[in-house]
Amino acid sequence: MAELTRRRFVGQATAVAGAVALSGSVAAKAAAAAGRSTRKAAAQEKTEISIYHIWGTPPGGTPAETPAPMTQVIDAFNAQSDTVTLTSSTPGTYYETLQKTQADIAAGNPPDLVSVPWAFLNYAVEGLGVKDLATVAGDQFADLQASMSDTAWPLVTKDDTVYGFPWGLSTPILYYNADLFEAAGVDPEEAFATWESFAAACPALQDALAGNPVLGLSYNKDWPAQTIIQSNGGRVLNDDGTFGFTSDEAKEAMQTIADLDKAGFYDRGTRDELRPSFVAGSTAVLQSSVASLNGLTNDVAFTLGTSTWPRFGDKPVIASTGGSFLGVFSDDAAKYPAVVEFLTFCASEEGYSLWNQTGYVNISNHELERLPGQEPAYAQFEAGLIRETNWPSARGVEAGSTWDVYCERIWANDISVEEGVNQALQEITAIIGA
Amino acid sequence: MAVASPGQPALQEVQPTAIKRAWTGYRLTEGLTPYLLIAPLLILIAVFIYWPLIYSAYLSFYDWNFVRPDKTYVGWDNFTRLPDDPRFTRALRGTLIYTVTLVPLQVFLPLGLALLLWPIRKSRAQTRYRIMLFSPTIIAYSVAAVMWLWIFNPLQGILNKVLAEFGAERINWLSDRSTAIWAIIIVATWKTLGFHMLLYLAALESVPKDYIEAASLDGATHWQIMRSIRFPLITPTFFFVLVTTVISVNDDVFGAINVLTDGGPFDSTTNVIYYLYQQGFQFFQIGAASAVAVLMFAATSLLTWVQFRFVERHVHYG
Numbered sequence A: 001m002a003e004l005t006r007r008r009f010v011g012q013a014t015a016v017a018g019a020v021a022l023s024g025s026v027a028a029k030a031a032a033a034a035g036r037s038t039r040k041a042a043a044q045e046k047t048e049i050s051i052y053h054i055w056g057t058p059p060g061g062t063p064a065e066t067p068a069p070m071t072q073v074i075d076a077f078n079a080q081s082d083t084v085t086l087t088s089s090t091p092g093t094y095y096e097t098l099q100k101t102q103a104d105i106a107a108g109n110p111p112d113l114v115s116v117p118w119a120f121l122n123y124a125v126e127g128l129g130v131k132d133l134a135t136v137a138g139d140q141f142a143d144l145q146a147s148m149s150d151t152a153w154p155l156v157t158k159d160d161t162v163y164g165f166p167w168g169l170s171t172p173i174l175y176y177n178a179d180l181f182e183a184a185g186v187d188p189e190e191a192f193a194t195w196e197s198f199a200a201a202c203p204a205l206q207d208a209l210a211g212n213p214v215l216g217l218s219y220n221k222d223w224p225a226q227t228i229i230q231s232n233g234g235r236v237l238n239d240d241g242t243f244g245f246t247s248d249e250a251k252e253a254m255q256t257i258a259d260l261d262k263a264g265f266y267d268r269g270t271r272d273e274l275r276p277s278f279v280a281g282s283t284a285v286l287q288s289s290v291a292s293l294n295g296l297t298n299d300v301a302f303t304l305g306t307s308t309w310p311r312f313g314d315k316p317v318i319a320s321t322g323g324s325f326l327g328v329f330s331d332d333a334a335k336y337p338a339v340v341e342f343l344t345f346c347a348s349e350e351g352y353s354l355w356n357q358t359g360y361v362n363i364s365n366h367e368l369e370r371l372p373g374q375e376p377a378y379a380q381f382e383a384g385l386i387r388e389t390n391w392p393s394a395r396g397v398e399a400g401s402t403w404d405v406y407c408e409r410i411w412a413n414d415i416s417v418e419e420g421v422n423q424a425l426q427e428i429t430a431i432i433g434a
Numbered sequence B: 001m002a003v004a005s006p007g008q009p010a011l012q013e014v015q016p017t018a019i020k021r022a023w024t025g026y027r028l029t030e031g032l033t034p035y036l037l038i039a040p041l042l043i044l045i046a047v048f049i050y051w052p053l054i055y056s057a058y059l060s061f062y063d064w065n066f067v068r069p070d071k072t073y074v075g076w077d078n079f080t081r082l083p084d085d086p087r088f089t090r091a092l093r094g095t096l097i098y099t100v101t102l103v104p105l106q107v108f109l110p111l112g113l114a115l116l117l118w119p120i121r122k123s124r125a126q127t128r129y130r131i132m133l134f135s136p137t138i139i140a141y142s143v144a145a146v147m148w149l150w151i152f153n154p155l156q157g158i159l160n161k162v163l164a165e166f167g168a169e170r171i172n173w174l175s176d177r178s179t180a181i182w183a184i185i186i187v188a189t190w191k192t193l194g195f196h197m198l199l200y201l202a203a204l205e206s207v208p209k210d211y212i213e214a215a216s217l218d219g220a221t222h223w224q225i226m227r228s229i230r231f232p233l234i235t236p237t238f239f240f241v242l243v244t245t246v247i248s249v250n251d252d253v254f255g256a257i258n259v260l261t262d263g264g265p266f267d268s269t270t271n272v273i274y275y276l277y278q279q280g281f282q283f284f285q286i287g288a289a290s291a292v293a294v295l296m297f298a299a300t301s302l303l304t305w306v307q308f309r310f311v312e313r314h315v316h317y318g
Helices: A006-043 A070-081 A092-108 A117-125 A133-145 A179-185 A195-208 A222-231 A250-262 A270-281 A290-299 A333-347 A349-355 A374-385 A396-411 A417-433 B012-059 B084-120 B124-138 B142-153 B158-165 B177-207 B209-217 B222-261 B270-280 B285-312
Strands: A047-052 A084-089 A113-117 A163-170 A171-175 A214-218 A287-291 A303-305 A322-328
Touching: A006 A084, A047 A070, A047 A092, A070 A084, A070 A333, A084 B124, A092 A270, A092 B270, A113 A117, A113 A195, A113 B142, A117 A322, A133 A290, A133 A333, A133 B270, A163 A222, A163 A290, A163 A333, A171 A179, A171 A222, A171 A290, A171 A374, A179 A195, A195 A250, A195 B158, A222 A250, A222 A396, A250 A303, A250 A396, A250 B012, A270 A287, A270 B142, A287 A290, A303 B142, A303 B177, A333 A349, A374 B084, A396 B270, B012 B285, B084 B124, B084 B177, B084 B222, B084 B270, B124 B177, B142 B158, B142 B177, B222 B270, B222 B285, B270 B285
Parallel strands: A047 A084, A047 A113, A214 A287
Antiparallel strands: A113 A322, A163 A322, A171 A287, A171 A303
């Protein structure tokens, strides 16, 4: 047996390492070449496009036995298309989806379609370069437009250019434990008529809950705050771009929730706590998106009721939108016909019927059956929704997050309304003006 | 005498040159081979550590989001605006609280546990304890979060239920600014405790037994053996745990912040790492995030230098 000297060992190790590297490289090249040829063959038959979205599980619910509605839409599209294969990816929340989109754009490999929140339209246009839908759709743009409600298109329009396909339109509504209301002897219709009547009903509901808080406002607090402020005649951001959240109407609206908190009726829980508390029957009322209807209906063991927001006196409820549109990010114009084929399927009765199971408001022009519990959302939609606040400038997302923190602080009585809105104004001005 | 054939150089003329060449070749191979062997690793480190570091420093002078074609040079703006940003001030406060509380908790508490477990090292109970204490280290934060969310839930959580048995009022663990940061500290400690404890147990195991026997024969008490023999001999591990904890404590806590509170309520659980994440990946301000990264790198380097300068002199390397 040959003696293993240091030199021999080093030499052999180098030779082995070199051989491995070389063979790895050759194998990789061969695999890549094989992959290319396979893909090339497949590409001749079908165009591959990708979509990033948030609907991996039924909205607001746990994974169900049946696929989530968006998965059903994608599966049905793939089954019927002879020319396109759509692959879907669900990176997580809206933030995580946009992070992945941003990273992939930076890496030169943008996804073809992405679900973008309405509130991020400005950022999608200015920061991420979402494509003009008219350019993408070409001749078929008019058909796409005709398939969806006229009220939906302004939500994806900026400076007279349409930047996306309106898809998931939600609005915040109130879910309540109807059994608990009955046990407490509270008439829901009467309780949800005005904020005054709601506050009057809270003690009875709280007794039925053994002292627990009554109302939880979920998601980012700036979302329900927008509906509450608008319903009192105020605005978070005025149409001319000035800040409206310091107006008397806005302050009065914000005070309403702070007063409920002071009386112990408002649940300060985190967004991950509020929903489980409601589902477990520990709170009586939960504000959430209408898109949570399907998930909540599946999850609760009590009779689930839904309601529009209480009014401020005689003023009408003016809710905000929520949800997202489908934005095109592909730089490859050759893929646009495939993207349009998918969007056309989404707009078709077959596609939209599958999507309509979520609970989102039907913004297509198809007459589809409404889900039990969707009535408040349609009532708010028909009364006119205002687009979720699109904070201006490249730092608009940060400004929105700052306002969210102040809404949370004001409602939990960590700061007075007056102080809170003034400090928010100062901080947001510094951010947006920076 | 030189032997030469026609057309062939003499043997003694060839030999020195050939030997010299072979020797040079050998020296060259010997000299280069180690570098060739470590080259792949060096390239990886350069590409994935040093280049991002340099690029991050470069980006800190720009306003950019990684995607826009135009990068705007803003000079020192990303640095100078930080003191005026209330969110950054709150993040600094959080960073300080996490460092001051978690460094002792993650350095001394595992040491105490290791010392408690050391005497029962030969029993099965120690293995069970080790598994019990180490398992949180390998559980993903996303999984652990679900469990902790239920423990901390103010209305159905087990913690409040137990406290209620003793007549305590309901505590909003994660949504009250006075308790949320402590909830995060509890989770972060639970997560890292076991790993540090294992390091200490390994260090205690490596203390030569003859030192202990000699001291025992000389009549040293348990405490004297601990103070004068065991602890000095595990100081390299102690120093390692201290340095790595100071470097990574705010990084480690990020997972708990992200899954349990998102920095809230009212930014009370945020820290500089979470602020960096928000700037870069929620607000898409890569320049601002890079500026924070550069400052964090400088601060961490300084702290590490201070520890090596002033603490390492007390370390006994055997």
